[in-house]
Amino acid sequence: MDHFGFIHESRDIKILILFILRRLPGFVDAETLRGLSQCDDGIGYFDYAECLSQLVTGGNIEESEEGYRITEKGARNADAVESSLPYSVRSKALKLIAPVEEQLRRAAMITARHEVREDGCYVTLAMSDGKGEVMHLELLCAGEEQAKRMEKRFRKDAEGYYQRLVALLEE
Numbered sequence: 001m002d003h004f005g006f007i008h009e010s011r012d013i014k015i016l017i018l019f020i021l022r023r024l025p026g027f028v029d030a031e032t033l034r035g036l037s038q039c040d041d042g043i044g045y046f047d048y049a050e051c052l053s054q055l056v057t058g059g060n061i062e063e064s065e066e067g068y069r070i071t072e073k074g075a076r077n078a079d080a081v082e083s084s085l086p087y088s089v090r091s092k093a094l095k096l097i098a099p100v101e102e103q104l105r106r107a108a109m110i111t112a113r114h115e116v117r118e119d120g121c122y123v124t125l126a127m128s129d130g131k132g133e134v135m136h137l138e139l140l141c142a143g144e145e146q147a148k149r150m151e152k153r154f155r156k157d158a159e160g161y162y163q164r165l166v167a168l169l170e171e
Helices: 010-022 030-037 045-057 072-084 087-108 144-156 158-170
Strands: 061-064 067-070 110-117 120-128 133-141
Touching (some): 010 030, 010 067, 010 087, 030 067, 120 144, 133 144
16 A cells, blocks of 8 residues: 655654654543544554554553653653654644643643542542642542542533632632
8 A cells, every 4th residue: 555645664653653742741542642643644553553562662652541651761762853754744743732732731630539438439629720729629429420420520621610619609
């Protein structure tokens, strides 16, 4: 199969993967990373998967249940070679990265988790503004299912819940 695009060699695919991960503030899931890496039509899935695996094995990328994240070693290596990526590929990748970067930054500022203790199930909901925590709330729930629903809703609209809580307390 003929590949169109600027990137064909595994070295260039690895550089692109590192370029992308270097600009993201945390772990990114496998599907999102694959989508971002497909910004050049010359990259096939199997070539991408092989390069990603080699980057993980080589210690340039950390893999966890949350997804993938660049390591210090990977960031140093990316810094040294990413300028060799064609400008058009870098530009297209940066446009694709921007909304994902914003999502990851927002997600990093919101905490929603639950814990089952002897005296019941508690949900912790917290939000920071990047400088410090602006809200921290711990509630006793009727059960784990309720806690999970609360976590999901809080993650979806943490800012709205914060504003409504402040408005209620100011009445």
